Amino acid sequence: xxxxxxxxxxxRYRYPTGTDALCGVTFSVAPGERVAIVGPNGAGKSTLxxxxxxxxxxxxxxxxxxxxxxxxxxxxxxxxxxxxxxxPDDQLFMPRVGEDVAFGPATMGLAPEEVHxxxxxxxxxxxxxxxxxxxxxxxSVGEKRRAALATVLAMRPQVLALDxxxxxxxxxxRRRLIGLLxxxxxxxxxxxxxxxxxxxxxDRTILMDAGCVIADGPTSAILTHRELLxxxxxxxxxxxxxxxxxxxxx
Amino acid sequence: MHHEMxxxxxxxxxxxxxxxxxxxxxxxxxxxxxxVLVGRDHFRPLILLAAALVIYQAIARVxxxxxxxxxxxxxxxxLGIVGLFPLLEPGRTLWAIPLGPWRxxxxxAGLVRxxxxxxxxxxxxxxxxxxxxxxxxxxxxxxxxRLRVPRVLVIQLAFMYRYLWILADEVMRLRMARAARDGxxxxxxxxxxxxxxxxxxxxVRTYDRAERxxxxxxxxxxxxxxxxxxxAPARPVDxxxxxxxxxxxxxxxxxxxxxxx
Numbered sequence: 001x002x003x004x005x006x007x008x009x010x011x012r013y014r015y016p017t018g019t020d021a022l023c024g025v026t027f028s029v030a031p032g033e034r035v036a037i038v039g040p041n042g043a044g045k046s047t048l049x050x051x052x053x054x055x056x057x058x059x060x061x062x063x064x065x066x067x068x069x070x071x072x073x074x075x076x077x078x079x080x081x082x083x084x085x086x087x088p089d090d091q092l093f094m095p096r097v098g099e100d101v102a103f104g105p106a107t108m109g110l111a112p113e114e115v116h117x118x119x120x121x122x123x124x125x126x127x128x129x130x131x132x133x134x135x136x137x138x139x140s141v142g143e144k145r146r147a148a149l150a151t152v153l154a155m156r157p158q159v160l161a162l163d164x165x166x167x168x169x170x171x172x173x174r175r176r177l178i179g180l181l182x183x184x185x186x187x188x189x190x191x192x193x194x195x196x197x198x199x200x201x202x203d204r205t206i207l208m209d210a211g212c213v214i215a216d217g218p219t220s221a222i223l224t225h226r227e228l229l230x231x232x233x234x235x236x237x238x239x240x241x242x243x244x245x246x247x248x249x250x
Numbered sequence: 251m252h253h254e255m256x257x258x259x260x261x262x263x264x265x266x267x268x269x270x271x272x273x274x275x276x277x278x279x280x281x282x283x284x285x286v287l288v289g290r291d292h293f294r295p296l297i298l299l300a301a302a303l304v305i306y307q308a309i310a311r312v313x314x315x316x317x318x319x320x321x322x323x324x325x326x327x328x329l330g331i332v333g334l335f336p337l338l339e340p341g342r343t344l345w346a347i348p349l350g351p352w353r354x355x356x357x358x359a360g361l362v363r364x365x366x367x368x369x370x371x372x373x374x375x376x377x378x379x380x381x382x383x384x385x386x387x388x389x390x391x392x393x394x395x396r397l398r399v400p401r402v403l404v405i406q407l408a409f410m411y412r413y414l415w416i417l418a419d420e421v422m423r424l425r426m427a428r429a430a431r432d433g434x435x436x437x438x439x440x441x442x443x444x445x446x447x448x449x450x451x452x453x454v455r456t457y458d459r460a461e462r463x464x465x466x467x468x469x470x471x472x473x474x475x476x477x478x479x480x481x482a483p484a485r486p487v488d489x490x491x492x493x494x495x496x497x498x499x500x501x502x503x504x505x506x507x508x509x510x511x
Contacts, residue, residue, distance in 0.1 A: 050465075053465075053469055055465055055468070055469075075471065075473075078468065078469050078470075078471065079471055081469075083466075083469040085462060085465070085466050085469075087462065089416055089459075090459065090462040090463050090465075090466050091466045092412075093409065093412055093463050093466060093467060094408070094412070095387065095388040095391065095408050095411055095412055096388050099388075102477065103467075103470055103472075103477060104470035104471060106477030107470060107471035107472060107473065107475075107477055108471055115477075135388075136412070137412070137415050137416070151470065152470070155470065155471075
Protein backbone atom coordinates (compact mmCIF):
# COMPACT_ATOMS: atom_id res chain seq x y z
CA UNK A 1 0.00 0.00 0.00
CA UNK A 2 1.21 3.48 -0.85
CA UNK A 3 2.52 5.81 1.83
CA UNK A 4 -0.55 7.49 3.40
CA UNK A 5 -1.02 11.15 2.55
CA UNK A 6 -2.89 11.84 5.77
CA UNK A 7 -2.32 10.08 9.06
CA UNK A 8 -4.37 10.78 12.18
CA UNK A 9 -3.15 8.89 15.25
CA UNK A 10 -4.90 8.93 18.62
CA UNK A 11 -6.13 12.51 18.27
CA ARG A 12 -7.92 13.76 21.36
CA TYR A 13 -9.49 17.09 22.13
CA ARG A 14 -11.57 18.28 25.05
CA TYR A 15 -13.66 21.46 24.79
CA PRO A 16 -12.79 24.17 27.32
CA THR A 17 -16.16 23.31 28.92
CA GLY A 18 -14.87 19.81 29.73
CA THR A 19 -16.82 17.80 27.15
CA ASP A 20 -14.81 15.33 25.11
CA ALA A 21 -14.96 16.33 21.45
CA LEU A 22 -12.46 13.80 20.09
CA CYS A 23 -11.51 10.73 22.07
CA GLY A 24 -8.57 9.10 20.34
CA VAL A 25 -9.37 9.22 16.63
CA THR A 26 -7.08 7.12 14.42
CA PHE A 27 -7.22 6.61 10.67
CA SER A 28 -5.09 7.14 7.61
CA VAL A 29 -5.87 8.10 4.04
CA ALA A 30 -3.98 6.91 0.94
CA PRO A 31 -3.31 9.30 -1.96
CA GLY A 32 -6.31 9.58 -4.27
CA GLU A 33 -8.75 8.09 -1.76
CA ARG A 34 -12.17 9.71 -1.31
CA VAL A 35 -13.14 9.43 2.31
CA ALA A 36 -16.35 10.56 3.99
CA ILE A 37 -16.69 11.26 7.68
CA VAL A 38 -20.29 10.85 8.77
CA GLY A 39 -22.05 10.97 12.09
CA PRO A 40 -24.83 12.72 14.02
CA ASN A 41 -24.65 16.39 15.05
CA GLY A 42 -22.00 16.88 17.71
CA ALA A 43 -20.10 13.74 16.75
CA GLY A 44 -16.90 15.74 16.42
CA LYS A 45 -16.64 15.64 12.62
CA SER A 46 -16.08 19.36 12.09
CA THR A 47 -13.81 19.54 15.12
CA LEU A 48 -11.72 16.77 13.58
CA UNK A 49 -11.28 18.84 10.42
CA UNK A 50 -10.30 21.87 12.50
CA UNK A 51 -7.83 19.72 14.44
CA UNK A 52 -6.22 18.46 11.22
CA UNK A 53 -5.85 22.10 10.11
CA UNK A 54 -4.31 22.96 13.47
CA UNK A 55 -7.10 25.26 14.61
CA UNK A 56 -7.97 23.41 17.80
CA UNK A 57 -5.17 22.33 20.12
CA UNK A 58 -5.70 18.56 19.94
CA UNK A 59 -3.22 16.01 21.24
CA UNK A 60 -2.02 13.01 19.26
CA UNK A 61 -0.23 12.88 15.94
CA UNK A 62 -1.38 14.35 12.65
CA UNK A 63 0.74 13.93 9.54
CA UNK A 64 -0.20 15.45 6.20
CA UNK A 65 1.84 15.49 2.99
CA UNK A 66 5.03 14.58 4.83
CA UNK A 67 4.64 17.21 7.58
CA UNK A 68 3.90 16.26 11.15
CA UNK A 69 1.57 18.92 12.52
CA UNK A 70 3.16 21.14 15.15
CA UNK A 71 3.57 24.82 15.76
CA UNK A 72 6.44 25.09 13.27
CA UNK A 73 4.77 23.17 10.44
CA UNK A 74 1.20 24.38 10.79
CA UNK A 75 1.54 26.70 7.80
CA UNK A 76 2.87 23.88 5.60
CA UNK A 77 0.11 21.56 6.73
CA UNK A 78 -2.57 24.16 5.95
CA UNK A 79 -1.01 24.77 2.57
CA UNK A 80 -1.41 21.10 1.66
CA UNK A 81 -4.87 20.80 3.17
CA UNK A 82 -7.49 22.62 1.17
CA UNK A 83 -10.10 23.31 3.83
CA UNK A 84 -13.50 24.49 2.61
CA UNK A 85 -15.60 25.84 5.44
CA UNK A 86 -19.29 25.19 5.90
CA UNK A 87 -20.47 28.77 5.30
CA PRO A 88 -19.15 30.11 1.98
CA ASP A 89 -19.63 33.65 3.33
CA ASP A 90 -16.82 32.87 5.78
CA GLN A 91 -14.66 31.49 3.03
CA LEU A 92 -15.13 34.31 0.54
CA PHE A 93 -13.81 37.36 2.33
CA MET A 94 -12.40 39.45 -0.50
CA PRO A 95 -14.48 42.05 -2.35
CA ARG A 96 -14.24 40.19 -5.67
CA VAL A 97 -14.32 36.50 -6.55
CA GLY A 98 -11.10 36.76 -8.59
CA GLU A 99 -9.21 38.39 -5.73
CA ASP A 100 -10.53 35.78 -3.35
CA VAL A 101 -9.37 32.88 -5.51
CA ALA A 102 -6.03 34.67 -5.94
CA PHE A 103 -5.60 35.10 -2.18
CA GLY A 104 -4.18 31.64 -1.49
CA PRO A 105 -1.75 31.47 -4.44
CA ALA A 106 -0.66 35.08 -3.80
CA THR A 107 0.08 34.44 -0.13
CA MET A 108 2.08 31.40 -1.27
CA GLY A 109 4.32 33.94 -3.00
CA LEU A 110 3.66 32.83 -6.58
CA ALA A 111 4.44 35.17 -9.47
CA PRO A 112 1.48 37.31 -10.69
CA GLU A 113 1.23 35.42 -14.01
CA GLU A 114 1.14 32.09 -12.18
CA VAL A 115 -1.50 33.46 -9.77
CA HIS A 116 -3.56 34.60 -12.74
CA UNK A 117 -3.26 31.20 -14.39
CA UNK A 118 -4.26 29.42 -11.17
CA UNK A 119 -7.31 31.67 -10.73
CA UNK A 120 -8.41 30.94 -14.28
CA UNK A 121 -7.84 27.21 -13.88
CA UNK A 122 -9.69 27.03 -10.55
CA UNK A 123 -12.69 29.02 -11.75
CA UNK A 124 -12.84 26.86 -14.84
CA UNK A 125 -12.79 23.71 -12.71
CA UNK A 126 -15.88 24.89 -10.81
CA UNK A 127 -17.59 26.22 -13.95
CA UNK A 128 -17.41 29.86 -12.91
CA UNK A 129 -15.40 31.26 -15.82
CA UNK A 130 -15.77 35.01 -16.12
CA UNK A 131 -16.77 35.53 -12.47
CA UNK A 132 -13.46 37.23 -11.56
CA UNK A 133 -14.93 40.69 -11.02
CA UNK A 134 -18.22 39.60 -9.42
CA UNK A 135 -18.88 40.45 -5.78
CA UNK A 136 -19.46 37.36 -3.60
CA UNK A 137 -22.54 39.03 -2.14
CA UNK A 138 -24.28 38.90 -5.50
CA UNK A 139 -23.72 35.17 -6.07
CA SER A 140 -26.34 32.48 -5.52
CA VAL A 141 -25.72 29.92 -2.79
CA GLY A 142 -24.62 27.35 -5.37
CA GLU A 143 -22.23 29.80 -7.01
CA LYS A 144 -20.83 30.79 -3.62
CA ARG A 145 -20.19 27.13 -2.81
CA ARG A 146 -18.37 26.58 -6.06
CA ALA A 147 -16.40 29.83 -5.67
CA ALA A 148 -15.38 28.72 -2.15
CA LEU A 149 -14.18 25.43 -3.65
CA ALA A 150 -12.20 27.36 -6.28
CA THR A 151 -10.41 29.46 -3.63
CA VAL A 152 -8.93 26.23 -2.29
CA LEU A 153 -8.40 24.43 -5.61
CA ALA A 154 -6.22 27.35 -6.74
CA MET A 155 -3.73 26.32 -4.06
CA ARG A 156 -3.55 22.78 -5.53
CA PRO A 157 -3.82 21.09 -2.14
CA GLN A 158 -2.84 17.46 -1.64
CA VAL A 159 -5.98 16.80 0.38
CA LEU A 160 -9.25 18.60 -0.16
CA ALA A 161 -11.36 18.76 3.01
CA LEU A 162 -14.98 19.86 2.72
CA ASP A 163 -17.30 20.58 5.63
CA UNK A 164 -20.95 19.90 4.69
CA UNK A 165 -20.40 20.80 1.04
CA UNK A 166 -24.06 20.45 0.03
CA UNK A 167 -25.70 22.33 2.93
CA UNK A 168 -28.42 24.76 1.69
CA UNK A 169 -27.98 23.70 -1.93
CA UNK A 170 -30.98 23.04 -4.13
CA UNK A 171 -31.03 19.69 -5.98
CA UNK A 172 -29.62 21.17 -9.16
CA UNK A 173 -26.77 22.92 -7.33
CA ARG A 174 -26.12 19.74 -5.41
CA ARG A 175 -26.07 17.61 -8.55
CA ARG A 176 -23.60 20.01 -10.13
CA LEU A 177 -21.36 19.91 -7.06
CA ILE A 178 -21.39 16.11 -7.09
CA GLY A 179 -20.33 16.20 -10.74
CA LEU A 180 -17.47 18.57 -9.92
CA LEU A 181 -16.29 16.54 -6.95
CA UNK A 182 -16.32 13.32 -8.94
CA UNK A 183 -14.23 14.96 -11.66
CA UNK A 184 -11.49 15.98 -9.20
CA UNK A 185 -8.49 13.73 -8.88
CA UNK A 186 -7.40 15.12 -5.50
CA UNK A 187 -7.61 13.14 -2.29
CA UNK A 188 -10.96 14.04 -0.74
CA UNK A 189 -12.18 14.25 2.83
CA UNK A 190 -15.88 15.07 3.05
CA UNK A 191 -17.63 15.71 6.32
CA UNK A 192 -21.41 15.74 6.37
CA UNK A 193 -24.86 14.23 6.58
CA UNK A 194 -25.63 14.15 2.89
CA UNK A 195 -25.29 10.39 2.64
CA UNK A 196 -26.57 10.30 -0.92
CA UNK A 197 -23.81 12.67 -2.00
CA UNK A 198 -21.32 10.53 -0.14
CA UNK A 199 -22.65 7.37 -1.84
CA UNK A 200 -22.00 9.07 -5.16
CA UNK A 201 -18.57 10.51 -4.42
CA UNK A 202 -16.70 8.58 -1.72
CA ASP A 203 -15.36 5.04 -1.79
CA ARG A 204 -14.67 4.88 1.92
CA THR A 205 -16.69 6.05 4.93
CA ILE A 206 -15.74 6.64 8.53
CA LEU A 207 -18.64 6.72 10.98
CA MET A 208 -18.10 8.82 14.07
CA ASP A 209 -20.20 9.34 17.19
CA ALA A 210 -19.40 11.15 20.43
CA GLY A 211 -15.86 11.89 19.30
CA CYS A 212 -14.94 8.29 18.47
CA VAL A 213 -14.58 6.30 15.27
CA ILE A 214 -17.38 3.69 15.28
CA ALA A 215 -16.79 2.14 11.89
CA ASP A 216 -14.38 2.58 9.02
CA GLY A 217 -14.83 0.74 5.74
CA PRO A 218 -16.11 0.78 2.18
CA THR A 219 -19.00 3.23 1.69
CA SER A 220 -21.03 0.47 0.07
CA ALA A 221 -20.82 -1.58 3.29
CA ILE A 222 -21.35 1.15 5.89
CA LEU A 223 -24.07 3.18 4.24
CA THR A 224 -26.16 0.07 3.58
CA HIS A 225 -26.00 -1.11 7.21
CA ARG A 226 -29.36 0.07 8.51
CA GLU A 227 -28.89 -0.91 12.19
CA LEU A 228 -25.44 0.67 12.38
CA LEU A 229 -26.64 3.95 10.86
CA UNK A 230 -29.84 4.13 12.89
CA UNK A 231 -28.10 3.48 16.19
CA UNK A 232 -25.94 6.55 15.50
CA UNK A 233 -28.57 9.07 14.54
CA UNK A 234 -28.38 8.49 10.79
CA UNK A 235 -30.57 6.67 8.32
CA UNK A 236 -30.09 4.80 5.09
CA UNK A 237 -29.39 7.01 2.07
CA UNK A 238 -32.58 7.38 0.01
CA UNK A 239 -31.03 5.59 -2.93
CA UNK A 240 -30.23 2.57 -0.74
CA UNK A 241 -33.58 2.66 1.09
CA UNK A 242 -35.41 2.67 -2.24
CA UNK A 243 -33.45 -0.39 -3.33
CA UNK A 244 -34.05 -2.28 -0.08
CA UNK A 245 -37.80 -1.63 0.14
CA UNK A 246 -39.09 -1.73 -3.41
CA UNK A 247 -42.80 -1.53 -2.47
CA UNK A 248 -44.07 2.04 -2.34
CA UNK A 249 -45.44 3.39 0.97
CA UNK A 250 -49.18 3.38 1.38
CA MET B 251 -32.36 39.31 0.61
CA HIS B 252 -30.74 42.10 -1.28
CA HIS B 253 -29.96 45.65 -0.39
CA GLU B 254 -29.26 48.56 -2.65
CA MET B 255 -25.52 48.60 -2.92
CA UNK B 256 -23.50 51.71 -2.17
CA UNK B 257 -22.12 51.61 -5.67
CA UNK B 258 -25.34 50.83 -7.51
CA UNK B 259 -24.50 53.00 -10.53
CA UNK B 260 -20.76 52.52 -10.33
CA UNK B 261 -20.79 49.80 -12.98
CA UNK B 262 -22.06 52.24 -15.61
CA UNK B 263 -20.15 53.32 -18.71
CA UNK B 264 -19.27 56.97 -19.22
CA UNK B 265 -16.01 58.85 -19.71
CA UNK B 266 -16.12 59.53 -15.99
CA UNK B 267 -16.59 55.88 -15.04
CA UNK B 268 -13.54 55.05 -17.14
CA UNK B 269 -11.32 57.56 -15.35
CA UNK B 270 -8.68 56.16 -13.05
CA UNK B 271 -10.16 55.71 -9.53
CA UNK B 272 -7.12 57.32 -7.90
CA UNK B 273 -7.46 60.39 -10.15
CA UNK B 274 -11.16 60.64 -9.24
CA UNK B 275 -10.35 60.29 -5.54
CA UNK B 276 -7.80 63.10 -5.71
CA UNK B 277 -10.27 65.28 -7.63
CA UNK B 278 -13.06 64.62 -5.11
CA UNK B 279 -10.72 65.44 -2.22
CA UNK B 280 -9.75 68.71 -3.94
CA UNK B 281 -13.40 69.69 -4.37
CA UNK B 282 -14.22 68.81 -0.76
CA UNK B 283 -11.23 70.74 0.53
CA UNK B 284 -12.11 73.77 -1.61
CA UNK B 285 -15.68 73.63 -0.28
CA VAL B 286 -14.43 73.63 3.29
CA LEU B 287 -12.00 76.50 2.65
CA VAL B 288 -14.56 78.88 1.09
CA GLY B 289 -14.82 81.92 3.37
CA ARG B 290 -17.70 82.54 5.77
CA ASP B 291 -20.94 83.57 4.14
CA HIS B 292 -19.49 83.55 0.61
CA PHE B 293 -22.10 81.95 -1.57
CA ARG B 294 -20.71 82.62 -5.05
CA PRO B 295 -17.79 80.12 -4.88
CA LEU B 296 -20.23 77.50 -3.62
CA ILE B 297 -22.47 78.10 -6.64
CA LEU B 298 -19.47 77.55 -8.91
CA LEU B 299 -18.63 74.31 -7.12
CA ALA B 300 -22.24 73.18 -7.40
CA ALA B 301 -22.18 73.95 -11.13
CA ALA B 302 -19.06 71.81 -11.52
CA LEU B 303 -20.74 68.92 -9.69
CA VAL B 304 -23.87 69.25 -11.86
CA ILE B 305 -21.73 68.96 -15.00
CA TYR B 306 -19.85 65.97 -13.57
CA GLN B 307 -23.11 64.28 -12.64
CA ALA B 308 -24.59 64.92 -16.09
CA ILE B 309 -21.57 63.47 -17.91
CA ALA B 310 -21.57 60.44 -15.62
CA ARG B 311 -25.35 60.07 -16.12
CA VAL B 312 -26.06 59.52 -12.44
CA UNK B 313 -29.84 59.97 -11.92
CA UNK B 314 -30.75 63.15 -10.03
CA UNK B 315 -33.35 61.40 -7.88
CA UNK B 316 -30.81 58.80 -6.80
CA UNK B 317 -28.40 61.53 -5.71
CA UNK B 318 -31.11 63.55 -3.97
CA UNK B 319 -32.34 60.50 -2.06
CA UNK B 320 -28.87 59.74 -0.73
CA UNK B 321 -28.13 63.33 0.18
CA UNK B 322 -31.46 63.49 2.03
CA UNK B 323 -30.32 60.56 4.14
CA UNK B 324 -27.64 62.84 5.50
CA UNK B 325 -30.07 65.69 6.19
CA UNK B 326 -30.91 64.83 9.83
CA UNK B 327 -27.23 65.11 10.62
CA UNK B 328 -26.85 68.40 8.78
CA LEU B 329 -30.06 69.88 10.19
CA GLY B 330 -29.11 68.86 13.69
CA ILE B 331 -25.99 70.97 13.60
CA VAL B 332 -27.09 73.71 11.26
CA GLY B 333 -30.50 74.14 12.89
CA LEU B 334 -28.92 75.65 15.98
CA PHE B 335 -27.21 78.49 14.15
CA PRO B 336 -30.19 80.81 13.65
CA LEU B 337 -30.74 80.64 17.41
CA LEU B 338 -27.17 81.15 18.58
CA GLU B 339 -25.77 83.74 16.19
CA PRO B 340 -26.24 87.35 17.40
CA GLY B 341 -27.70 89.86 14.92
CA ARG B 342 -30.93 91.47 13.73
CA THR B 343 -33.87 89.52 15.09
CA LEU B 344 -36.31 88.29 12.44
CA TRP B 345 -38.71 86.29 14.59
CA ALA B 346 -39.01 85.89 18.33
CA ILE B 347 -40.75 82.85 19.72
CA PRO B 348 -41.83 83.03 23.39
CA LEU B 349 -41.16 79.82 25.23
CA GLY B 350 -42.27 80.15 28.88
CA PRO B 351 -39.81 82.36 30.68
CA TRP B 352 -37.45 82.42 27.69
CA ARG B 353 -37.54 83.95 24.24
CA UNK B 354 -36.04 82.19 21.25
CA UNK B 355 -34.73 84.68 18.71
CA UNK B 356 -34.04 83.78 15.12
CA UNK B 357 -31.53 86.21 13.64
CA UNK B 358 -30.83 87.08 10.02
CA ALA B 359 -27.08 86.57 10.44
CA GLY B 360 -27.79 83.19 12.01
CA LEU B 361 -29.95 82.12 9.07
CA VAL B 362 -27.26 83.11 6.58
CA ARG B 363 -24.55 81.35 8.57
CA UNK B 364 -26.66 78.21 8.96
CA UNK B 365 -27.60 78.21 5.28
CA UNK B 366 -23.99 78.60 4.27
CA UNK B 367 -22.88 75.75 6.46
CA UNK B 368 -25.71 73.55 5.19
CA UNK B 369 -24.68 74.31 1.61
CA UNK B 370 -21.10 73.36 2.40
CA UNK B 371 -22.21 70.09 4.00
CA UNK B 372 -24.38 69.22 1.00
CA UNK B 373 -21.62 70.06 -1.50
CA UNK B 374 -18.97 68.05 0.32
CA UNK B 375 -21.25 65.00 0.68
CA UNK B 376 -22.35 65.41 -2.92
CA UNK B 377 -18.75 65.31 -4.15
CA UNK B 378 -18.03 62.22 -2.05
CA UNK B 379 -21.27 60.64 -3.22
CA UNK B 380 -20.45 61.25 -6.90
CA UNK B 381 -17.10 59.56 -6.39
CA UNK B 382 -18.89 56.53 -4.94
CA UNK B 383 -21.53 56.57 -7.67
CA UNK B 384 -18.97 56.49 -10.48
CA UNK B 385 -16.33 54.22 -8.97
CA UNK B 386 -16.77 50.63 -7.92
CA UNK B 387 -15.97 50.23 -4.25
CA UNK B 388 -13.27 47.66 -4.96
CA UNK B 389 -11.59 50.05 -7.41
CA UNK B 390 -11.84 52.81 -4.84
CA UNK B 391 -10.08 50.59 -2.30
CA UNK B 392 -7.27 49.90 -4.74
CA UNK B 393 -7.03 53.63 -5.42
CA UNK B 394 -6.75 54.34 -1.71
CA UNK B 395 -3.99 51.76 -1.40
CA ARG B 396 -2.16 53.40 -4.32
CA LEU B 397 -2.58 56.80 -2.67
CA ARG B 398 -0.66 55.42 0.33
CA VAL B 399 -3.62 55.20 2.69
CA PRO B 400 -2.44 52.82 5.47
CA ARG B 401 -3.01 49.23 4.39
CA VAL B 402 -4.77 48.29 7.63
CA LEU B 403 -7.39 50.96 6.99
CA VAL B 404 -7.95 49.79 3.41
CA ILE B 405 -8.28 46.19 4.54
CA GLN B 406 -10.79 47.21 7.19
CA LEU B 407 -12.84 49.07 4.61
CA ALA B 408 -12.70 46.03 2.35
CA PHE B 409 -14.01 43.78 5.11
CA MET B 410 -16.67 46.30 6.04
CA TYR B 411 -17.89 46.39 2.46
CA ARG B 412 -17.81 42.61 2.20
CA TYR B 413 -19.68 41.91 5.44
CA LEU B 414 -21.93 44.96 5.83
CA TRP B 415 -24.70 43.40 3.78
CA ILE B 416 -24.35 40.01 5.39
CA LEU B 417 -24.72 41.76 8.73
CA ALA B 418 -27.72 43.68 7.41
CA ASP B 419 -29.25 40.37 6.29
CA GLU B 420 -28.66 38.97 9.73
CA VAL B 421 -30.40 41.94 11.38
CA MET B 422 -33.31 41.54 9.00
CA ARG B 423 -33.62 37.83 9.79
CA LEU B 424 -33.47 38.44 13.53
CA ARG B 425 -36.10 41.18 13.28
CA MET B 426 -38.37 39.05 11.15
CA ALA B 427 -38.03 36.16 13.58
CA ARG B 428 -39.05 38.51 16.39
CA ALA B 429 -41.89 40.13 14.46
CA ALA B 430 -43.20 36.70 13.48
CA ARG B 431 -43.76 35.98 17.14
CA ASP B 432 -44.76 39.31 18.66
CA GLY B 433 -46.34 40.86 15.56
CA UNK B 434 -44.36 44.03 16.19
CA UNK B 435 -46.60 44.81 19.18
CA UNK B 436 -46.30 44.24 22.89
CA UNK B 437 -45.59 46.67 25.70
CA UNK B 438 -42.99 49.34 25.05
CA UNK B 439 -40.62 48.10 27.74
CA UNK B 440 -40.59 44.60 26.34
CA UNK B 441 -40.01 45.82 22.78
CA UNK B 442 -37.06 47.91 23.92
CA UNK B 443 -35.66 44.98 25.83
CA UNK B 444 -35.85 42.65 22.86
CA UNK B 445 -34.16 45.35 20.78
CA UNK B 446 -31.27 45.46 23.22
CA UNK B 447 -31.09 41.66 23.20
CA UNK B 448 -30.97 41.75 19.41
CA UNK B 449 -27.89 43.95 19.51
CA UNK B 450 -26.28 41.48 21.92
CA UNK B 451 -27.08 38.50 19.72
CA UNK B 452 -25.75 40.37 16.71
CA UNK B 453 -22.52 41.14 18.51
CA VAL B 454 -21.95 37.50 19.42
CA ARG B 455 -22.74 36.33 15.89
CA THR B 456 -20.44 38.92 14.38
CA TYR B 457 -17.68 37.91 16.74
CA ASP B 458 -18.12 34.24 15.82
CA ARG B 459 -18.10 35.07 12.14
CA ALA B 460 -14.96 37.17 12.51
CA GLU B 461 -13.24 34.17 14.04
CA ARG B 462 -14.40 31.83 11.28
CA UNK B 463 -13.31 34.30 8.59
CA UNK B 464 -9.93 34.61 10.26
CA UNK B 465 -9.59 30.83 10.28
CA UNK B 466 -10.54 30.72 6.60
CA UNK B 467 -7.78 33.24 5.96
CA UNK B 468 -5.23 31.30 8.00
CA UNK B 469 -6.23 28.11 6.21
CA UNK B 470 -5.12 29.76 3.00
CA UNK B 471 -1.78 30.90 4.32
CA UNK B 472 -2.59 34.38 5.69
CA UNK B 473 0.49 35.73 7.45
CA UNK B 474 -0.70 39.23 8.31
CA UNK B 475 -0.18 40.84 4.93
CA UNK B 476 -2.77 41.07 2.19
CA UNK B 477 -1.51 40.27 -1.29
CA UNK B 478 -1.54 43.33 -3.53
CA UNK B 479 -3.59 43.12 -6.69
CA UNK B 480 -2.42 44.46 -10.01
CA UNK B 481 -4.18 47.53 -11.38
CA ALA B 482 -4.24 49.21 -14.77
CA PRO B 483 -1.78 52.11 -14.93
CA ALA B 484 -3.17 55.66 -15.07
CA ARG B 485 -3.42 57.24 -18.53
CA PRO B 486 -2.46 60.84 -19.41
CA VAL B 487 -6.16 61.75 -19.44
CA ASP B 488 -6.45 60.57 -15.81
CA UNK B 489 -3.51 62.72 -14.76
CA UNK B 490 -4.92 65.68 -16.68
CA UNK B 491 -8.33 65.31 -15.00
CA UNK B 492 -6.84 65.17 -11.50
CA UNK B 493 -4.41 68.03 -12.14
CA UNK B 494 -7.08 70.25 -13.68
CA UNK B 495 -9.52 69.68 -10.83
CA UNK B 496 -6.88 70.38 -8.22
CA UNK B 497 -5.77 73.54 -10.08
CA UNK B 498 -9.35 74.78 -10.45
CA UNK B 499 -10.06 74.13 -6.76
CA UNK B 500 -6.90 75.97 -5.77
CA UNK B 501 -7.75 78.89 -8.04
CA UNK B 502 -11.25 79.10 -6.61
CA UNK B 503 -10.02 79.19 -3.02
CA UNK B 504 -7.34 81.76 -3.84
CA UNK B 505 -9.75 83.99 -5.76
CA UNK B 506 -12.22 83.76 -2.88
CA UNK B 507 -9.51 84.76 -0.40
CA UNK B 508 -8.21 87.66 -2.52
CA UNK B 509 -11.56 89.10 -3.60
CA UNK B 510 -13.22 88.95 -0.19
CA UNK B 511 -10.19 89.25 2.02
